[in-house]
Amino acid sequence: MSRAANPRAAEQLSAAVWDVLAHQGLEHLTIRAVAAAAGCTTGLVMHRFPNRRALLRHARELLHERTRLRVEALEEAAGSPREALRAVLAQGLASTEAGTLESVVWIGFLAATVGDPELLELHRINTRAWRRRILRLVAATAPSWSADQVSTAALVLMGMAEGAAALASADPETYSPELQEAALDRTLTALGLS
Amino acid sequence: MSRAANPRAAEQLSAAVWDVLAHQGLEHLTIRAVAAAAGCTTGLVMHRFPNRRALLRHARELLHERTRLRVEALEEAAGSPREALRAVLAQGLASTEAGTLESVVWIGFLAATVGDPELLELHRINTRAWRRRILRLVAATAPSWSADQVSTAALVLMGMAEGAAALASADPETYSPELQEAALDRTLTALGLS
């Protein structure tokens, strides 16, 4: 019938988007830069996606899906809701090279939501799903808590993890991996979740 | 001698940078957009700053200075280190319209540090000064704590405040002002700082 397409092209282009976002920043996230990072030309990019924003949206969705899968595996491997909560939050820290890069990418996508309603909607949908996971794990770890207590503790944990990752990704010398993990453990202990 | 210059031009241009960053995003932060927001032309912008990045740096420094002054006033008005700590952290939340916009601007500038070493250096210097303030207030509130305990608690508080503000600024319906303040108070109480 026709020439066979590369089935992983969209995936590789998304990885290229993450790479450019992490190493060059949102301001240099151009079609040409993405194509260069993916080792192809702008022709392929525009053949797979109708426009630049659709490329960003696909890369955003795929990143959300990847972290969701990783987190589900962590949760499944954990022996208890308490252990799952800790593992799920720890994977979002900038305590590894990969975690640092992912945090930079996260900030880039968040900055890109300003002025892009569809990207903002994607952020909200996926972050709300993430929040429901934390709510569920907190409620399972502290069954006696009220809904308000669970909700408040979840925001403390989510905010602390995302905030510490953002701070550490921009200044890894000041916020070592050990310090970040200590802060997470301190938060969990102080809240009575460890 | 010569025609008098507008002494507040640099200040007004910085405010225009914040405005564009908050309402249009980093991707649309162009010289022309800033000039339009400031009600002038690109000629004035380039007359006051040698290039675009110098404009961004000045706007960044001025924003840091403004928040520093505001925070110093809050600290002075507070009756105790404990009250000062709470007030200083609360002003960074996205619990008001102004706080939400400032959080969006903060994220925009953070995303702009990728690939701009001078902007990154500015971020580090000023965020480290901010951290020293929190360290001092935590140490004053809990004099018996070790340096490690103070350092860990400071990261918990900074991360929680910045992270909650980032989350809330992108989804204010999910994270109400009351929820954010409750999360801050819960963190302070859980750590034994209230």
Added chain:
DNA sequence: CCGTTACCGTAACATCCGTTACGTGACCAT
């Protein structure tokens, strides 16, 4: 009142951007 100064606007420049049009050659069905 007037000449000088430089603030600021206007307009152009080269470059880069997203997007489109078209060519080509690899692969599949026949």
Added chain:
DNA sequence: ATGGTCACGTAACGGATGTTACGGTAACGG
């Protein structure tokens, strides 16, 4: 083998961008 078809590269286009050059004119000293 071979013809057709689509994946992908090449290259161009209009528009936007950062930056530069230049002109007018408001404001100050005299």
